[in-house]
Amino acid sequence: MNNENNQKPISPHLQIYKWNISSLTSILHRFTGVVLYFSIVAICWYIVYYTYSTSIKEQSDICECWFGTIFKIVIISATFGLTFSLYYHFCNGIRHLFWDIGKGFELKTAKINGYLVLLISTVLTISTFLLIVYLKLY
Amino acid sequence: MKKIKIAPSTKTGFKHWLMQRFSALALIPLIIWLVLSLVKIIEDPEGYLPVFFAYEFNAVMGILLIIASLYHGSLGMRVIIEDYVTNKVKIHFYIMLINFISITTAVAVVIAILKLHLIN
Numbered sequence: 001m002n003n004e005n006n007q008k009p010i011s012p013h014l015q016i017y018k019w020n021i022s023s024l025t026s027i028l029h030r031f032t033g034v035v036l037y038f039s040i041v042a043i044c045w046y047i048v049y050y051t052y053s054t055s056i057k058e059q060s061d062i063c064e065c066w067f068g069t070i071f072k073i074v075i076i077s078a079t080f081g082l083t084f085s086l087y088y089h090f091c092n093g094i095r096h097l098f099w100d101i102g103k104g105f106e107l108k109t110a111k112i113n114g115y116l117v118l119l120i121s122t123v124l125t126i127s128t129f130l131l132i133v134y135l136k137l138y
Numbered sequence: 139m140k141k142i143k144i145a146p147s148t149k150t151g152f153k154h155w156l157m158q159r160f161s162a163l164a165l166i167p168l169i170i171w172l173v174l175s176l177v178k179i180i181e182d183p184e185g186y187l188p189v190f191f192a193y194e195f196n197a198v199m200g201i202l203l204i205i206a207s208l209y210h211g212s213l214g215m216r217v218i219i220e221d222y223v224t225n226k227v228k229i230h231f232y233i234m235l236i237n238f239i240s241i242t243t244a245v246a247v248v249i250a251i252l253k254l255h256l257i258n
Contacts, residue, residue, distance in 0.1 A: 033215075034218065047250050
């Protein structure tokens with residue numbers, strides 16, 4: 001009975017297949033979902049930390065040295081990836097909901113939708129960051 | 139040829155599928171609220187962020203968003219674990235771990251938001 005565990009068929013792994021738009025959007029949906037789940041947990045614990053720490057103002061000053069610059073770059077790129085993940089999962093999730101009510105299943109429509117979702121989420125991410133830059137400057 | 143044993147259905151799959159869709163539908167307006175309020179925060183972070191949860195609407199929407207997204211997230215993580223982990227004991231362990239993380243995070247953050255709401 002112990003061998004039974006290892007004989008269960010599992011989901012196809014990624015390396016075997018040729019990439020196309022449907023598999024790319026599908027695996028990106030899963031990947032961004034995992035990223036979003038763990039970032040929500042991290043953000044939640046940051047809110048808890050923020051609530052119970054009394055001297056939050058002092059800790060927000062990062063030292064003006066090379067380490068602080070690297071830290072800022074890491075934070076900014078993580079925010080960029082997180083924003084893209086959020087928009088992508090949101091758009092592709094709506095696509096999945098349309099599939100669930102039986103719309104957009106035709107091969108051609110599904111392909112166009114896939115490219116559209118990638119395009120819209122990229123445009124939303126870039127425009128969000130342009131908006132942030134705009135708000136910070138003015 | 140070896141016969142593959144199929145695990146007996148637990149009859150919970152349809153409810154799981156349906157709840158994932160319902161939580162996804164609930165998350166659509168909540169995410170739109172999140173993006174709009176983040177833009178407001180970025181406009182004036184020092185003035186707006188400390189009193190953000192003092193507004194009733196923000197506190198309610200924030201708690202709803204966190205509970206809905208953690209619920210949706212743990213349902214999704216369960217599917218991924220079931221798809222890619224082969225050992226049954228490990229599957230149950232990881233699912234319990236995800237549920238533990240989600241529930242403790244949700245309880246802690248709801249209490250924190252209530253505190254932020256009440257002290258401001």
